[in-house]
Amino acid sequence: MKKKITVPEIRETKTNGRKICLVTCYDYTSATLVEKSDVEMILIGDSLGMTMLGFDGTIGVQPEDTIRLGAAVRRGAPTTFIIGDMPFGSYNVSDEQAVQTANRLMMGIGCDAIKLEGGRRSASRVKAIVDAGIPVCGHIGLTPQSSSAMGGFKVQGKSIEAAKELLEDAKAIEAAGAFMLMIEGVPVDVTQYIRKNINIPIIGIGAGPDCEAQAIIFQDMLGYTDWVPKFAKKYANVGPIMLDAFNAYHQEVTSGQFPTPEYSYNTKVEGLE
Numbered sequence: 317m318k319k320k321i322t323v324p325e326i327r328e329t330k331t332n333g334r335k336i337c338l339v340t341c342y343d344y345t346s347a348t349l350v351e352k353s354d355v356e357m358i359l360i361g362d363s364l365g366m367t368m369l370g371f372d373g374t375i376g377v378q379p380e381d382t383i384r385l386g387a388a389v390r391r392g393a394p395t396t397f398i399i400g401d402m403p404f405g406s407y408n409v410s411d412e413q414a415v416q417t418a419n420r421l422m423m424g425i426g427c428d429a430i431k432l433e434g435g436r437r438s439a440s441r442v443k444a445i446v447d448a449g450i451p452v453c454g455h456i457g458l459t460p461q462s463s464s465a466m467g468g469f470k471v472q473g474k475s476i477e478a479a480k481e482l483l484e485d486a487k488a489i490e491a492a493g494a495f496m497l498m499i500e501g502v503p504v505d506v507t508q509y510i511r512k513n514i515n516i517p518i519i520g521i522g523a524g525p526d527c528e529a530q531a532i533i534f535q536d537m538l539g540y541t542d543w544v545p546k547f548a549k550k551y552a553n554v555g556p557i558m559l560d561a562f563n564a565y566h567q568e569v570t571s572g573q574f575p576t577p578e579y580s581y582n583t584k585v586e587g588l589e
């Protein structure tokens with residue numbers, strides 16, 4: 317069994333030079349594999365809206381979806397640090413609503429921390445959840461729950477003004493007590509600028525190499541689909557392998573090659589004739 321990384325150990329990556337990584341995960345079987353790997357963290361991302369439920373974005377994911385799938389992931393990955401992602405609409409009403417949702421995720425999934433999107437506008441939510449005793453990871457830059465307001469899934473922080481706004485957001489989330497900050501979809505220079513000016517570790521996704529941690533989507537890194545975002549590297553190409561397997565199965569069934577005696581229970585039952 318691997319030793320689960322702790323919040324203090326994640327914080328220490330800000331100064332000790334250790335690099336750590338996170339992969340999203342949404343089901344038990346996959347979680348058992350992540351658990352066996354060296355990957356330190358799993359996110360039950362609201363990207364499950366796209367990867368598991370077939371939505372074209374993250375809006376529409378319900379806390380129940382995250383909890384149901386997240387609890388299965390926890391069963392498969394008992395010693396991996398798990399972060400539960402707060403879905404859209406589950407924390408934008410009030411600090412109280414945010415704490416209630418965070419409690420539900422912590423208890424329903426058995427996760428180790430929660431993540432929510434937004435900079436200054438989410439600072440009071442972060443503080444309320446931290447004050448309730450729950451570790452929080454912030455998330456700024458390209459925040460998918462706001463993709464409509466942003467005009468789509470677009471790289472953020474592309475001007476000096478926008479970079480300064482992002483730094484203010486990062487500082488607000490740090491001041492509110494977050495132990496880590498996800499930065500998504502911003503230029504490398506902007507990540508460096510923010511990283512130099514805050515004291516909590518940054519977990520980047522599409523934010524360049526200058527981060528204490530990196531995040532990646534499970535299906536992207538394994539190559540389930542032909543298209544992946546520019547920032548996602550395919551470490552395997554399982555899509556074509558799975559497709560070949562489905563077709564090989566179909567071909568053998570329709571041609572009578574499967575199942576052979578090897579895949580059958582061959583005990584002779586007396587008297588059946």
Ligand code: KIV
Nearest residue numbers: 340361362363521531
């Ligand atoms: O929901 C998700 O998967 C995310 C990614 C940006 C890691 O938040």
